[in-house]
Every structure is written in C-alpha cells, then in structure tokens.
Amino acid sequence: MPAPTPSFFSSALIQWYHRHQRALPWRETRDPYAIWLSEIILQQTRVKQGLPYYLRFMERFPTVSDLANAPQDEVLRLWQGLGYYSRARNLHFTAKQVVEEFGGQFPGTYQELLKLKGVGSYTAAAIASFAYREPVAVLDGNVYRVLARVFGKYENIAAPASKKVFEELANSLIPQDEPDTFNQAIMEFGAIQCTPVAPDCLFCPLQQTCFAFLNGLVNALPLKEKAKSSRQRFFQYLVLQVGDQVYMKKRTQNDIWMGLYDFFLVESEAPGLPAPEVKSQLEQALQEAVAAFTPVDQTYKHVLSHQKIMAQFYLVSLPNRLRKEVEESIGLSLYSLEAIEELPKAVLINSFLKDHLF
C-alpha cells in the first residue's frame, strides 16, 4: 500500500475532524485579534491549560485597543501561571504596534504577520489560514508527528534543518478550497488520535496508508533528539518587610521570569548556603546590621524547562530608618499584601506567598 495521495489524506483528516473536533471558542470566530491571542496562548501549551486564560483575556481585553491600553503589569498578571512570559511581553508590544502603526488592523497576509514580534512561522500560518483562509500550512508538533508517521519521514524533528522537508510536504497536501479546516484537522488529529504515546491506530482512518503503522514504527516515529539536562540553581530569597509591608522588585535582567516581581535574591553555586552567610550578604548590601532574620523552615523546589531551582526563603524585618537605603541603592519597592496580590509573580513566588504571607 503506497502513501496516501494528497486528496485522500486531506479528505480523510477533514472527515475525521468533522466527527471528532472539540468545541473551542477561537474556532467560532474569524477575528484576527481573537485568533492571534489564542495562538500565542497555545504556544507550547495544552488546550486545557490555555482555555481559561483565553476566556479571561477576551473578557478583560475584547479588542486589540483594550490590550494596547493596559499597563504591562496587568497583562503579565493576567498571564501569571502560564509560563514563557516573553509571550505576554510580546503580546502587549504587538498590540500597541497594531494600534499605533496599523490603526488597529492586523496585517492581512502570512508574510506581513510574520513581521510581528512573537509571531513565528507557525502562528503566522495559523492566523492567515484561520482568519483569512490563506492556503499556508501550519507546522507544529502535531503536524510533524502525523507527517513523520504517515509518510515515513526520518528527519530529526528537533533540528531546524529538517523543517523545510515537513514544510514542503505539508504545503503539498493542503487543499486550496479549505486550508483552514485542513490545518485545524491535522492538529486536532495529532492531539487526539495520532498522539505521541499510545496513538489510537485501531480506529485510525489512515491506518492502511500509514507508513509507520504498516512497518511497525509507530512508536519509533517521529525521530526526535533528546533534550539536554537542565542546570541546577540555588536561590536564597530575602523577604524584607517593614511592618506588614513587603519589599519586591521587578525582574529586568535577561533571565527567567523577566517582567515578574520577586524578592531580594542571593544566588549561590551550591546548595545549603549557611544562613549567616546569607545574612552577611544582606548586611553588606545594606551597610547595616540586621536583627530579625528568620529562615523559613521549608525548601521549595521549582522545575522549569531547562532549570531546576532550589529556593530557601528568609523573613527579615527592617526598621523604618533603613527604607531609604533599601529603596535607593537596592531598588526595591514596598508593597502592601493587597498590592502584592495584584503584581505579576512566578508560581514559585506565589506559592511562597500563599504558604507564609497571604
């Protein structure tokens, strides 16, 4: 049995899609703003995790102007917990650009969409096909997997060099009369039927034309280079307080969690930095001795895609007379707990706050 013809492949997927698709709100609209928002949210993110965020964003920011007019902190706060925060920063940047440079109108083609910050080849193709029915194939993890299995492609899907092979294949398969449905269908098929683990080959409409199925390679394809192990980091957070207010600072370095707020941070190369050492680093920064210094009796472990963080927290009560020094030379700002609730924070920081201060 040969590989499926383009028309058999697309017809089978589209028929499957009409029967199995999930009802999702961004499939009910052709508003490029709504579609763009949903695609940014869904980058490297499961529908189940992204859906509530999409609904909250659309409620708070029904139009691109509403988003453009919001402060960055509010956008990041609404994004809190979704991860990959550059998506939210770029989202906000692009909303302002669309309003200021394009009069609130999104670019109308794949090539023009590609110029937007945070919009790469996948997202540009998704918006162009879903909003404008431009016949350009999307290429995401699902599409790589489906094509590698059905057509027997052995290229390492993690290597940028192999992108062209899949891109050309996908674009040779997309039907010109309903590119939007085809793109939705192939991704949905990958997400529900042709899954990474334990795909449902028994009831697969492509079973008898699928290279991987016919050759017993379903679990072998696609080929994917293994991810490198992540680095370990050790954080000691000093939660400086004056009365019941707490000092926090917006992260501006080119590091994790850029744009989010955390506490005075001492990072070390090894775990178990002794409390007196941490304390002395603070006193060095303050040029002043500190009296109340309480280690929190709980170590937090936090796993990111490329880092494992061990965090220790210390509660430090400061007298009023140190405020000027803390604010001017360390750059921290004092917030009430109510104000802190409104700041965008990483999950690790939020967990600590819930456990010990909120």
Next chain:
DNA sequence: AAAGCGTGGTG
C-alpha cells in the same frame, strides 16, 4: 545552530 525560556500533566 543551538540554547534559553514555564508550567502542569502523564506514565
């Protein structure tokens, strides 16, 4: 080209 960027779910 390869590395860096989050978080939550799953086997």
Next chain:
DNA sequence: TCACCAAGCTT
C-alpha cells in the same frame, strides 16, 4: 522520582 511532552519564538 524522572523523563517526556504541549497549537513555538527569539537570539
């Protein structure tokens, strides 16, 4: 506990 994975993009 751990590795892998998820509608990727940027530098």
